[in-house]
Amino acid sequence: MAANHHAPAPVGGNLFNAATFICGVLIAIMLAILAVRFVHGLGAVTNLNDGYPWGIWVVVDVVIGSAFACGGFSVAMLVYIFNKGQYHPLVRPALLASLFGYTLAGVGVIFDLGRWWNFWHIFAPGYANPNSVMFEVAVCISAYIVVMWLEFSPAFFEKWGMKDAKQKLNKVLFFLVALGTVLPMMHQSSLGTLIVVMGVQINPLWQTNLIPLLFLLTAIVIGYGVVLFESCVAASAYRRKIETHLLEPMAKVMLGMLAVFLIVRFGDLLVRGALGHAFKGNVVALAFWVEMLCFIAPFALIASAESRRSPQKLFLAGVAIMLGGIFMRLNAFLIGYDTGVGVDTGWRYFPSVPELMVTIGMFALEVLGYIIITRRFPVLPREDVQVAH
């Protein structure tokens, strides 16, 4: 499949440096806050209230976190479904980022559960409510986390020389890959369905029956955006060569998907007659346009093949897509969300410092995990020539 010089190999190097130290400190702060949260409850550390029963722990750590973790799924879809084997070197690093994103999103849900000790109820047939959107999301995400660890396990098998295990797994890997493509499509769209079931509480700019499709499309686009971002950052941080020859055509695929998304997005707004809400001159309208600008920016940045060969522009396009994804989810779940809608007004939410520190700690945990695994396990493609910097 992949040429030998593309076979993944550990990056190597020291695990103790400024980056890992800062990550460690942030993680320690998070753990201390979580200890307080689990003993004294959500009210002790968060700014959640009856009007905003979920805050950034759900919207950022879970909803945005899992969307960012779609790199693995997007690239795997490109490689295995559309049979574009040349992208294979991107699979493992993308899968690793997905692995962390999803695992931490799954863990992050528990932080936000009021009665967290009952978290296992959703897996117990006697307790679970199979008609609930939450159930769909929870079961899909849990299943996907398991599937991803299995998909990624060859990296561990290679490291520890478990050839037999790897061979056995290779026989069923096609099935895991297929599951790994179906499951995220199911729950990424279900995350949008959560918006649908909240009815009029969501601003018409986001409240549409098409929002599951919009969430799915953006999740795929964000997946490619994250791969652009992560390839560039890994290249920059590890002083490695960038796989521009792979990123350039992938960015083109991404732009195509993005165009589909924008057509559906604005078409839906026009058909429903909801576009007027975007010109109301309030915070929600502003947030909508920031979101839209982020999604449109990549066209300005990497529309031409020439600009797509510039790592700088690819990186900025990736960042823009990610920001668009952040704003879309923040807007739909928090900024465009109003529990009272004209009946009980005045609810306000802004994350507290401890809430922010937990979210930051979660991202630090992802970064630390990524650093440790790429330095010690065969994830990133082997470098044949060291690029001098």
Next chain:
Amino acid sequence: MVRPRRDNVISGLSGSFQKKGGVMANTSLLSLELNDKIAAAAERLQMSRREFLQFCAALATTLGLPQGADAAVAEAVATKKRPSVIWLHFQECTGCTESMLRAEHPTIEKLILDVISLDYHETLFAAAGHQIEAARETAMKENAGKYVLVIEGAIPTKDNGIYCKIGGKTAIELTKECAKNAAAVIAIGSCASWGGMPSTDPNPTGAVGANKIITDKPVVTIPGCPPNPYNFLSTVVHFLTFGALPEIDALGRPKFAYSRLIHENCERRAHFDAGRFAMEFGDDGHRKGYCLYKLGCKGPETYANCPTILFGDAGAGTWPVGCGHPCIGCTEQGVGFQKPIHMVSKLKNIEPPLQYPRVVEEKGTGATLGSAAVLAAVAGAAAGGAAMVAKNLGLSQKAEQAEEAKKAGEKAQV
């Protein structure tokens, strides 16, 4: 006007009121309008005739009797020989008697004293000592098998009942002696019903209810601390009208008064269903009249008709829950005087969660200086980092391009 034959009426029970073969009690209140005996009874009670008939109708309704029973009640109250009543007092506070005498309706106490012939009552009698004991024995002898025995107060059983003695006789002896020839036994108040307050742990005197001493005949219990005088009066009038005591439940309580939970007809029930609870005395929810369940109201596990006829006949709206105090469950054995007032009651059906929202929920604060600063710092760091990465990428691309151009130039030169 058809006069009912007394024997038939007496043989009838409440449940079979309308099935008295052939001869029925008078079932038309209107036909009693011009009745001289009704007028005489009303005058005796210092009521207008209308008030008297209304009162009898109310009693019949309280008893849950079918239409027409009001006339039978009125007729019975106006014409029948008043039953002799022996009223014993044991371990208690006399609150049951007090509440009956100080009832809001100015005539109810007169009516009690008019409907019954109170031949022995320690609180109300002017006589004392041997004189009154003699009166009791005389009444019992004269009305053997016909008098009603009312017991107020718990009966101590420890050490052969020496903790309560009247005229040298223990409460146990007196109870047995008086119950022997009684036509009916009524235990009034929670103390006489099951031991009430005196039987509270550790129950130093071994106080029990009357039905633990009188085992050979049914004892109607009218628990409450104090019970509503109407419940007692209705029971007596039922006996007077039909010659039998009303239907009772397993604990001896008349079903007309004790078959429903207070919770079922509570005026605050809507608040319970909506999840609106007073969380502490004097809080906003308490002032707004929210449900008192969380303050320990025992209404959900107490059977009594307080929400319907209110408590103690003290006037409109004046029952504990109406006044903002949780029900203490005084009519319910194992609840009243047993469970602490603040303790949340055991619901007979669905229990609401303990974590309902507060009366006024905080609506959340906006950004604080600290949180905004942390968010700004993160955004700044991310933007700075992104800019640095972008710059690095641009520089390395330039270097690469320069290198390639150099190679290309070298090739061209070669």
